[in-house]
Every structure is written in C-alpha cells, then in structure tokens.
Amino acid sequence: MLLHIPQVLSQAEVATLRADLARHTWTDGGATAGAQALSIKRNLQFPPEHAAFAGLSQRVAEALMRHPLFLSAVLPRQMLPPMFNRYADGGHYGDHVDNALQRQRFTGEQVRTDVSTTVFLSEPEAYEGGELIIDDTYGEHEVKLAAGDAIVYPATSLHRVAPVSAGERLAAFLWTQSWVRDAWQRKMLFDLDMNILKLRARLGDCEEVLALTGTYHNLLRQWSE
Structure with a gap:
C-alpha cells in the first residue's frame, strides 16, 4: 500500500x-x-x-x-x-x-x-x-x-x-x-479502521460500529507479533 x-x-x-x-x-x-x-x-x-x-x-x-x-x-x-x-x-x-x-x-x-x-x-x-x-x-x-x-x-x-x-x-x-509483518494484512486493517471512523462520524457508537471495532481489534490481536 x-x-x-x-x-x-x-x-x-x-x-x-x-x-x-x-x-x-x-x-x-x-x-x-x-x-x-x-x-x-x-x-x-x-x-x-x-x-x-x-x-x-x-x-x-x-x-x-x-x-x-x-x-x-x-x-x-x-x-x-x-x-x-x-x-x-x-x-x-x-x-x-x-x-x-x-x-x-x-x-x-x-x-x-x-x-x-x-x-x-x-x-x-x-x-x-x-x-x-x-x-x-x-x-x-x-x-x-x-x-x-x-x-x-x-x-x-x-x-x-x-x-x-x-x-x-x-x-x-x-x-x-x-506490529503486523504482512503488507496486505496491514492494508486490510487500515481500510477497516478508516471505514469504522467514517461510520462512527455518521452513526455514532451504534451496535454495528462497536461490532466492527471489535473485529478490527481481534484481527490485530491475531496478526500482530
């Protein structure tokens, strides 16, 4: 990226x-x-x-x-x-x-x-x-x-x-x-993070935004060294 x-x-x-x-x-x-x-x-x-x-x-x-x-x-x-x-x-x-x-x-x-x-x-x-x-x-x-x-x-x-x-x-x-060695994994995390920020600005911390935030951190937890 x-x-x-x-x-x-x-x-x-x-x-x-x-x-x-x-x-x-x-x-x-x-x-x-x-x-x-x-x-x-x-x-x-x-x-x-x-x-x-x-x-x-x-x-x-x-x-x-x-x-x-x-x-x-x-x-x-x-x-x-x-x-x-x-x-x-x-x-x-x-x-x-x-x-x-x-x-x-x-x-x-x-x-x-x-x-x-x-x-x-x-x-x-x-x-x-x-x-x-x-x-x-x-x-x-x-x-x-x-x-x-x-x-x-x-x-x-x-x-x-x-x-x-x-x-x-x-x-x-x-x-x-x-923390994440693989470039494609870093890109996916970045894209997910940017979209979470946009959704939060539009919708606030609704259930879906909180769920996506949890997914982001769980992926980071899995992929980080």
Whole structure:
C-alpha cells in the first residue's frame, strides 16, 4: 500500500528544520551504501554521527508518531531514527530494495524494515526531477509531494530517485518495523479502521460500529507479533 500522509510537518516546522540542517556539513551518501548500491547512489546525507543529528531526527519521528494516518497505516512497533538526504546537480539513486534488517544506531538492536517512509522537505517547484519512483504489482508510481508531506510504502518495493536536474531535493527518510509483518494484512486493517471512523462520524457508537471495532481489534490481536 502506498499512502500519502499530508502535513506531517507544518510549514513552520519544515522551515526551522531546513535552516538547522543548513548550518552543518553534509557527507557523501555513498558512505552508507552497500556494495551493490554504491554504484547507483549519488547524493549527500546528514551524518548520523553529528551531535545535532539525534535532535533533528527526533523532530521528524515525533511528528510522524502524532499523525493518526501514520499510526493506522504503519502500526509502528519500532522506528529507526529518521535520516536526511539531499539531491542536487544530477544526484540520483538507482533501482534498489532496502535492506531487510538494519541496526538501530542508538541501541544497537536489529530492526526488520517492513515500511519505508519519505518526508519531503523541499517544495516540488524548488527542483526539477527528483521523483521517488516506486514499483508494485500495478506498475510504477511517481511521487513528488509538498514539503511536510510523507509517503509510506512497503519496504519490499523496488524504488529509485530520479536525477535532480535543477534545484535541490531535501527529504527525511526512515524505516519502521510494524506490529503486523504482512503488507496486505496491514492494508486490510487500515481500510477497516478508516471505514469504522467514517461510520462512527455518521452513526455514532451504534451496535454495528462497536461490532466492527471489535473485529478490527481481534484481527490485530491475531496478526500482530
């Protein structure tokens, strides 16, 4: 499931985050690439070893964890600290699939990457190219969102970032281990949750809404790890 989550960060939060990131030196993104990705990855990343990284990363994490759509769609069990990348001057990242297991840099714990998330920090008119292109069973999907908006999608997806031919594309990116491993089960739970909310707004907590709510939680209980 690909899901556009609007206004994870407000315009003011984006502006402050961009200004704070601009005060520091970025490093070659190839330093964090594996052997296969190294030849197709050309970008800059904000170094996680930097003293300012934890605080900047936490701002994005907290904003996502406040957003009801993110919580419903992802069902986060463990979130890896959001990182930051910058694409300019032809920067790109070719077709790849994210690593299935990644180490939480603050705890050292291995985390399974079920869901990928990108939070856009540049307005789409600020750069040319730079689309996040995600492949699934229905074909290719090009994503280029407003600053502060996020896209979530299964980490199993083949995806790439198109070359940025002008301007600068700045984004936060992260992975989450979900309480529900299977992407289709997560989608069904999300669809059920959204429809329960619509029915509750229309009908209140009637018998049918309460029954569907019970079904949602029983499915979550059965499918969660």
